[in-house]
Amino acid sequence: MKLADTGLTVQELKAKASKYIIETYERFDFLADSAKGVYMYDEKGDPYLDFYAGIAVNSVGNCNEKVVAAVQKQAETIMQSFNYPYTVPQALLAEKICTTIGMDKIFYQNSGTEANEAMIKMARKYGVEKYGPNKYNIVTAEKSFHGRTFGAMSATGQPDNACQIGFGDMTPGFTYAPYNDLEAFKNACTENTIAIMIEPVQGEGGVNPATVEFMTGLRKFCDENGILLLLDEVQTGWCRTGAIMSYMNYGVKPDIVSMAKAMGGGMPIAAICATEEVSKAFTPGSHGTTFGGHPVCCAASLAAIEEMLDKGLAGNAKKMGAYFSEKLKALPHVKEVRGQGLLIGVEFDGLNSVEIKHKCFDRKLLITAIGSNVIRMVPPLIITEKDCDKAYEIIKSAVEEAAAE
Numbered sequence: 001m002k003l004a005d006t007g008l009t010v011q012e013l014k015a016k017a018s019k020y021i022i023e024t025y026e027r028f029d030f031l032a033d034s035a036k037g038v039y040m041y042d043e044k045g046d047p048y049l050d051f052y053a054g055i056a057v058n059s060v061g062n063c064n065e066k067v068v069a070a071v072q073k074q075a076e077t078i079m080q081s082f083n084y085p086y087t088v089p090q091a092l093l094a095e096k097i098c099t100t101i102g103m104d105k106i107f108y109q110n111s112g113t114e115a116n117e118a119m120i121k122m123a124r125k126y127g128v129e130k131y132g133p134n135k136y137n138i139v140t141a142e143k144s145f146h147g148r149t150f151g152a153m154s155a156t157g158q159p160d161n162a163c164q165i166g167f168g169d170m171t172p173g174f175t176y177a178p179y180n181d182l183e184a185f186k187n188a189c190t191e192n193t194i195a196i197m198i199e200p201v202q203g204e205g206g207v208n209p210a211t212v213e214f215m216t217g218l219r220k221f222c223d224e225n226g227i228l229l230l231l232d233e234v235q236t237g238w239c240r241t242g243a244i245m246s247y248m249n250y251g252v253k254p255d256i257v258s259m260a261k262a263m264g265g266g267m268p269i270a271a272i273c274a275t276e277e278v279s280k281a282f283t284p285g286s287h288g289t290t291f292g293g294h295p296v297c298c299a300a301s302l303a304a305i306e307e308m309l310d311k312g313l314a315g316n317a318k319k320m321g322a323y324f325s326e327k328l329k330a331l332p333h334v335k336e337v338r339g340q341g342l343l344i345g346v347e348f349d350g351l352n353s354v355e356i357k358h359k360c361f362d363r364k365l366l367i368t369a370i371g372s373n374v375i376r377m378v379p380p381l382i383i384t385e386k387d388c389d390k391a392y393e394i395i396k397s398a399v400e401e402a403a404a405e
Ligand SMILES: Cc1ncc(COP(=O)(O)O)c(C=O)c1O
Pocket: 055, 111, 112, 113, 114, 116, 145, 146, 147, 148, 199, 203, 204, 232, 233, 234, 235, 260, 261
């Protein structure tokens, strides 16, 4: 549905949203009326270069034709069945994902936080059943972000962040250690630790990639101590980091991995994949979901994943990520450019990243800011050098204006 279909003015529509929607977002003053490829369009048809892609979701481009066709076809065939019967898209997607990323089993969820809940629950149940009632603690990273439901929130190592303040006690069973500090992670583990859980690149924590030593060191330590390695690939998964899954950049494999965002090509779907042994912790009744594995979302996901693989989008993410990152280093007032593939953060010295984000918006480039000094770019993975050049010129002009104020 577009604004023109409603007979409303843009002001009238915004007034309705403000009156009725509980607001927890700092919105752009922008009506996303339609989208295609690397652009979103407002109600006047003005294009905005989309370098946040629904926050790392629209990796195959906005309204990708194959995803749209898969959604339309499946919506006309069967929409929702709960998980009692088998459905075609669920089974085909399960095979596609497990064989593509080298995992044994999948469990479908609807969002990143839910996938992380499932990952935490599976690890805890595995620990308690295999080793005894106290073996359910999980060590996670400071500055991590795992979602907004209680398990995922409690795994999130950001006690001073608005996402944790004012909600009372967090769920017990989590300990936190500084990211990329292998010794600290080892020291944080006790006899009751069943798992270590990290993001291969911290996204919301400021775009911090794991070092090779940290990731491979954690895998080794986990193997030697009967501890599970849980990777949250909600943001990094499905080609964003220059590999199909970020863990492939490190040559390690997790015991459980969570995924969401890009896997649906714009539709809400998430999952965990686990080894055969760990997956056995989930038995009938121990976990479930009404919508997880929704046929329309599974059909969209299958089309999106096939598109990513057919078009070699991991390779493009690697190439464009290197090209764009190198350019961004030439911006004035840059302290550091960091990331992996097309998950890129730019930290500024003395400039406010929220202001830069807004100045980019004024110039019709959509990006996000993390905290007060980092901007994050997670564009569709189909971008070209030309798109990067255009984005760079806009960011440069925004930074120059911010520096002059
Ligand atoms: C690493 C990571 N985990 C979990 C989540 C939560 O995902 P969702 O918003 O789909 O619940 C996010 C969202 O940004 C994320 O980046």
